Amino acid sequence: QVQLVESGGGLVQAGGSLRLSCATSxxxxxxxxxxxxxxxxxxxxxxxxxxxxxxxxxxxDSVKGRFTISRDNAKNTVYLQMNSLKPEDTAVYYxxxxxPPLWGQGTQVTVSP
Numbered sequence: 001q002v003q004l005v006e007s008g009g010g011l012v013q014a015g016g017s018l019r020l021s022c023a024t025s026x027x028x029x030x031x032x033x034x035x036x037x038x039x040x041x042x043x044x045x046x047x048x049x050x051x052x053x054x055x056x057x058x059x060x061d062s063v064k065g066r067f068t069i070s071r072d073n074a075k076n077t078v079y080l081q082m083n084s085l086k087p088e089d090t091a092v093y094y095x096x097x098x099x100p101p102l103w104g105q106g107t108q109v110t111v112s113p
Contacts, residue, residue, distance in 0.1 A: 007020070010108075031053065
């Protein structure tokens with residue numbers, strides 16, 4: 001069964017950094033753009049960052065300049081490096097692909113003031 005397996009969430013103080021990882025199968029990784037979404041309590045899930053199979057990236061305005069998405073083709077893994085974290089970044093972060101539509105289990109990121 002194809003899965004997206006996430007890791008790397010946790011509790012950090014404002015201004016700190018975390019790196020999220022999402023590993024999947026080779027075929028899923030090679031044909032898909034990889035996305036990171038997040039969902040804060042009481043809010044809709046929002047797209048945070050995308051990286052295409054060719055390496056092009058796109059970011060939500062709220063994280064530009066602070067977050068970096070990257071992919072390791074040898075490990076079939078996508079990363080989300082999060083720097084200068086703010087309390088408003090607190091959310092459950094999900095890895096996603098569209099073909100087939102898959103979601104990771106989610107990893108909690110909590111940023112304290």
